[in-house]
Amino acid sequence: xxxxxxxxxxxxxxxxxxxxxxxxxxxxxxxxxxxxxxxxxxxxxxxxxxxxxxxxxxxxxxxxxxxxxxxxxxxxxxxxxxxxxxxxxxxxxxxxxxxxxxxxxxxxxxxxxxxxxxxxxxxxxxxxxxxxxxxxxxxxxxxxxxxxxxxxxxxxxxxxxxxxxxxxxxxxxxxxxxxxxxxxxxxxxxxxxxxxxxxxxxxxxxxxxxxxxxxxxxxxxxxxxxxxxxx
Amino acid sequence: xxxxxxxxxxxxxxxxxxxxxxxxxxxxxxxxxxxxxxxxxxxxxxxxxxxxxxxxxxxxxxxxxxxxxxxxxxxxxxxxxxxxxxxxxxxxxxxxxxxxxxxxxxxxxxxxxxxxxxxxxxxxxxxxxxxxxxxxxxxxxxxxxxxxxxxxxxxxxxxxxxxxxxxxxxxxxxxxxxxxxxxxxxxxxxxxxxxxxxxxxxxxxxxxxxxxxxxxxxxxxxxxxxxxxxxxxxxxxxxxxxxxxxxxxxxxxxxxxxxxxxxxxxxxxxxxxxxxxxxxxxxxxxxxxxxxxxxxxxxxxxxxxxxxxxxxxxxxxxxxxxxxxxxxxxxxxxxxxxxxxxxxxxxxxxxxxxxxxxxxxxxxxxxxxxxxxxxxxxxxxxxxxxxxxxxxxxxxxxxxxxxxxxxxxxxxxxxxxxxxxxxxxxxxxxxxxxxxxxxxxxxxxxxxxxxxxxxxxx
Numbered sequence: 081x082x083x084x085x086x087x088x089x090x091x092x093x094x095x096x097x098x099x100x101x102x103x104x105x106x107x108x109x110x111x112x113x114x115x116x117x118x119x120x121x122x123x124x125x126x127x128x129x130x131x132x133x134x135x136x137x138x139x140x141x142x143x144x145x146x147x148x149x150x151x152x153x154x155x156x157x158x159x160x161x162x163x164x165x166x167x168x169x170x171x172x173x174x175x176x177x178x179x180x181x182x183x184x185x186x187x188x189x190x191x192x193x194x195x196x197x198x199x200x201x202x203x204x205x206x207x208x209x210x211x212x213x214x215x216x217x218x219x220x221x222x223x224x225x226x227x228x229x230x231x232x233x234x235x236x237x238x239x240x241x242x243x244x245x246x247x248x249x250x251x252x253x254x255x256x257x258x259x260x261x262x263x264x265x266x267x268x269x270x271x272x273x274x275x276x277x278x279x280x281x282x283x284x285x286x287x288x289x290x291x292x293x294x295x296x297x298x299x300x301x302x303x304x305x306x307x308x309x310x311x
Numbered sequence: 312x313x314x315x316x317x318x319x320x321x322x323x324x325x326x327x328x329x330x331x332x333x334x335x336x337x338x339x340x341x342x343x344x345x346x347x348x349x350x351x352x353x354x355x356x357x358x359x360x361x362x363x364x365x366x367x368x369x370x371x372x373x374x375x376x377x378x379x380x381x382x383x384x385x386x387x388x389x390x391x392x393x394x395x396x397x398x399x400x401x402x403x404x405x406x407x408x409x410x411x412x413x414x415x416x417x418x419x420x421x422x423x424x425x426x427x428x429x430x431x432x433x434x435x436x437x438x439x440x441x442x443x444x445x446x447x448x449x450x451x452x453x454x455x456x457x458x459x460x461x462x463x464x465x466x467x468x469x470x471x472x473x474x475x476x477x478x479x480x481x482x483x484x485x486x487x488x489x490x491x492x493x494x495x496x497x498x499x500x501x502x503x504x505x506x507x508x509x510x511x512x513x514x515x516x517x518x519x520x521x522x523x524x525x526x527x528x529x530x531x532x533x534x535x536x537x538x539x540x541x542x543x544x545x546x547x548x549x550x551x552x553x554x555x556x557x558x559x560x561x562x563x564x565x566x567x568x569x570x571x572x573x574x575x576x577x578x579x580x581x582x583x584x585x586x587x588x589x590x591x592x593x594x595x596x597x598x599x600x601x602x603x604x605x606x607x608x609x610x611x612x613x614x615x616x617x618x619x620x621x622x623x624x625x626x627x628x629x630x631x632x633x634x635x636x637x638x639x640x641x642x643x644x645x646x647x648x649x650x651x652x653x654x655x656x657x658x659x660x661x662x663x664x665x666x667x668x669x670x671x672x673x674x675x676x677x678x679x680x681x682x683x684x685x686x687x688x689x690x691x692x693x694x695x696x697x698x699x700x701x702x703x704x705x706x707x708x709x710x711x712x713x714x715x716x717x718x719x720x721x722x723x724x725x726x727x728x729x730x731x732x733x734x735x736x737x738x739x740x741x742x743x744x745x746x747x748x749x750x751x752x753x754x755x756x757x758x759x760x761x762x763x764x765x766x767x768x769x
Contacts, residue, residue, distance in 0.1 A: 114711025181597055232635060258633040263598050264662045264672050265736065271636040 081105045081195055084125045086116030086142065087157065088134050094131065099184050100191075113137025120146045126195050130189070132158040132169065140172050147173040153194040157182070185249050185295060192246070206241040209301035211280060211290055213241050220286060232257065233276050240289070240299035249296040273297055316498075317491040324487030325480055332476035343468050347461050350421060351435050359437045359454045362389035362394060366452055370445025372402055379405055391457040393434065398450040406453075425455060432462040497523050501530060513541045546715070553717035557599055557733050559591040568592075594731070602735040606716065609742035615658040623687050623694050624651040626659060630666040631685075634674065642680040645670070653689035655766050657747060662766075665743040666696065668736040669762060676760065690765060693749060697763035705755040713753050713762065714741040740764055 083105050087093040090111070097107040108123070110116035113134040119215040120128055120142065128146075132139040143154055156169040156177040169177050176190050207211040212221040216236055220227045229237065240248060240257045250269040255273075277289045290298050362382070369378040382394045382405055395406035426433040434455035443449045501517060508515055516537060517530040572585040624647055631638075631645050638645060666685075673683045677700040688695040705713070712718050717734040741751045744764035751764045 181600075232632065254633070258631055259629070260663060260667065261660055263601060264633075264635070264664070264667050264671070265598065265733075266634070266667065268633055268637055270641055275636055293587035294594065
């Protein structure tokens with residue numbers, strides 16, 4: 081994935097480049113609106129991350145001039161979260177917006193969502209290590225042993241399995257599983273993960289559901305048993 | 312002075328005095344005029360009667376000559392009394408300037424006034440036609456009395472009255488100024504006192520007992536405003552302190568942990584653990600800032616948008632589902648009671664957020680195995696949600712303050728079940744209720760704490 085980041089805050093631009101490069105993306109940086117506009121127009125990117133407040137030319141202007149020529153997906157970054165600002169950005173042709181401070185995981189998830197559009201339909205069967213999930217019959221098997229899950233437990237497992245290898249934050253899980261799209265400040269997700277872990281991981285030697293402390297959870301087969309099983 | 316009460320009062324006093332003096336002057340003038348005229352006429356009539364008697368009995372020319380002599384002697388040298396007799400027979404005439412008198416020939420046979428050349432004021436006259444007697448034909452007798460004293464008196468009266476009135480008005484202005492100033496002294500004192508109030512003496516109030524009735528209402532209202540301001544000020548101060556404290560704790564953790572980590576050589580896993588811990592603290596900061604921004608926007612009067620008619624029981628059920636695992640683990644139950652078919656215009660995500668906070672609060676403060684009750688009560692066009700849980704009773708004094716930002720009944724009880732509560736949960740419930748045009752309530756009786764909110768929109 082080729083990404084352009086237009087951001088004047090040096091630290092933020094650098095960590096975004098580092099983080100996204102490590103996820104296998106090719107990242108170009110622009111520190112002001114004029115350079116950003118030039119790069120966005122003359123090169124082809126899969127997605128552009130555009131700060132709203134930029135020296136030279138603000139993000140909204142860059143977006144407007146880009147939209148005359150191209151339909152590259154754009155995520156706007158803004159420190160202002162007033163509804164008008166969001167509407168302005170979306171009205172000018174932004175595909176998504178993120179409010180600073182945002183979590184890197186959320187940016188990653190949204191970048192993936194933007195570029196995933198139009199991909200082929202997901203398979204009905206998912207497989208993580210020796211865990212098999214049938215999304216149609218809503219069954220989970222491990223080592224050919226049927227795992228008995230409640231509806232919500234299965235929903236949680238399915239969501240994690242669809243995004244295997246991707247770190248999901250607690251907020252994202254709450255939104256995807258329960259449609260609770262706000263910081264709930266509860267331990268619901270921890271409890272849910274604990275229950276799921278007890279059912280799919282506890283009886284087996286290879287652990288699939290991992291806690292990334294401070295960030296969230298990920299479902300993936302890992303070579304070693306080491307992981308931050310902290311919370 | 313344009314808005315001075317004293318100036319207004321003085322002007323009004325002066326105007327009132329002017330009107331009163333003018334009225335009294337006018338009435339007095341009319342009375343004096345009437346009295347003087349009456350007096351003048353009486354003497355005129357008396358003189359006339361004397362002459363009339365003499366003239367009417369003079370029927371011959373001889374006697375008429377006698378009358379003329381008599382009239383001559385009766386006419387004073389200064390001309391204060393004058394007589395004129397007009398007759399068709401010139402022998403029976405009398406008086407100077409008879410020609411002028413012709414003009415009055417047809418004058419009504421009564422009282423009148425007559426101006427004479429060389430006289431400043433007109434004369435008062437009485438004219439009567441006397442019937443013929445012996446040789447004499449009918450004659451017309453006119454007696455004129457000089458009215459100078461009458462007019463002079465009136466003139467002097469008007470001058471004196473005007474002068475007195477103006478002096479009176481001036482006196483009223485002076486007295487009025489003094490009265491107004493003295494009368495408004497309590498107001499001055501009150502404003503002096505009010506001026507001494509400053510943010511440093513926030514708890515001081517105007518003393519009501521020293522004030523007259525008219526001002527005590529104002530002072531009471533003023534004191535009420537001061538009360539509200541003091542509360543707001545104190546709240547703001549407390550809020551600032553709370554915010555600083557809440558932000559300071561995670562910041563201190565971040566700084567301290569990072570410094571400790573960097574002070575020695577550490578292994579990668581050690582650094583990883585520090586970073587993870589830092590991330591947690593930063594997430595806490597982010598969460599506090601987000602909640603505070605949410606509350607700030609509500610303070611600015613942002614109302615809920617995207618309102619939809621929703622079945623309240625459904626929303627409660629969804630929120631309950633969210634807590635399913637937690638309830639399961641603690642052995643608690645949630646029961647929905649009341650009007651399960653009630654609908655209301657709500658923004659569902661805000662509504663769920665409020666419900667989540669209420670349920671979270673109830674779960675946190677209930678013993679294991681407790682039963683939490685969510686009562687739905689349809690009110691006119693809105694709905695009331697009450698979440699009750701058994702638990703330690705909350706003191707009455709704390710109840711109304713539960714919805715204050717960062718307010719905690721028990722400051723020591725911070726993190727329950729690993730949840731970092733930062734004391735904004737119920738404040739957010741209140742904000743959401745306000746965004747829906749509703750309110751919040753809290754009660755604690757018989758070991759059951761009930762906290763809830765209403766929506767009252769449209």
